[in-house]
Amino acid sequence: MTENLSAVLYLISSICFIMALKGLSSPDSARQGNMFGIAGMVIAILTTIAMPEVMSYGTILAGIVIGGSVGAFIARKIEMTALPQLVAAFHSLVGLAACFVAAAAFFRPEAYGIGTPGNIAVGSLVEMAVGLAIGAVTFTGSIIAFGKLQGILSGAPVTFSGQHPLNAALGLLMVALVVWLCIDQSPAAFWAVF
Template sequence: MTTLVSVLYIVAFVLFIYGLMGMTGPRTAVRGNWIAAAGMTVAVVATLLLPGMGNWLLIALGLGIGAAIGVPAARRVKMTAMPQMVALFNGVGGGAVALIAWVEFRVTTGYEAEPLYVAIASLFAAIVGSVSFWGSGVAFGKLQEILPGRPVTLGRLQQPLNIVLLAAALACAVIIAAGGRSEWLIIGVLVAAGLIGVMVVLPIGGADMPVVISLLNACTGLSAAAMGLALDNTALIVAGMIVGASGSILTNLMAQAMNRSIPAILAGGFGGGGGGG
């Protein structure tokens, strides 16, 4: 049974990589997208074949809710609203990572009997996933013009505040890794990381948003890979890391195409109007 799952995972990786290669050429792009989608189907089916799986009703419920929201959202969205939709889809992916990390903390009572690397990988996934969820949420809000598209900054307070938030998230994570069991610690990690996501994206103007979404996309990929390390699942490691690496390169290419550098974009304050991308 497990051999079958491993073989199916390998098939899925081949489809992902082949699909992505197809997506880099204009003629093969549509087909590449569907090949990658086929790879995803194979990966999901393989996971459901793992020995000892149960809770089928709840699994079906989760998949059903996701499909019921995702399909109409993707079909009905206007072409002009595509960038914010991608931000939203990216955000829920990061949110999924953060939630799984939270449950992982709860079911292992603070990684009590787990090796240290599981705690570290899971906490990394929690931080990056939460940053991605809230950062993408702000990006969506700005492009959708729920939030002001112009840069919102705290001026000189911005950088010190971000550093304090990062220190708070890391401090909670280190206490957990050192043996802290209080659930408030993991909530502290998630909240501080979420605030980082909000504070980093708020000062960025609408015109730079596509690059930021691509950056958050790479972050979600990395957090998925870290979650794969924590759960010892090869499919998550491979697919997450491929997205993490290709997303980083892509972010760089997009920034170059716009004659912008990534540090300059993250410093914020450029591009007034919303939906400029």
């Protein structure tokens, strides 16, 4: 499969995922949203499997079987009233997966075609750092959402004096850490962003 064709198929898959989220925002269009999500995932999986770089179809099949089995088991066991907690818990795993992908790309950039360790393209580093930071925030935020929905944590918002200046300072710190990562490309900078 050519790189251009795989890029187009991944773009179509991404559009399907966006349409899935749009469809899932309303009970009237949820079934259609699910169909878009299924189509997007099938396109993404088949595109990945068709790539010549794939080394182990058995590992991919095992991942699909294990992940599908766990998902089907959980879907059958969870009560509808606990669905928001389930979504929050699964969403935290999405954030964690983004962090793992960023780590894999940083420590094995040649596998992603973005350079070599210590010599990664700056654009790829910025993309990696943004994905890492958003993934880490998504992971922790979704864990907190799960705790609030489950009643483990208080549902009251946590606010304090100076909250907005602190958030602005953290945002500026994140920009500085991304710049450090782009200049230094060291594991210390990578983990600081995380």
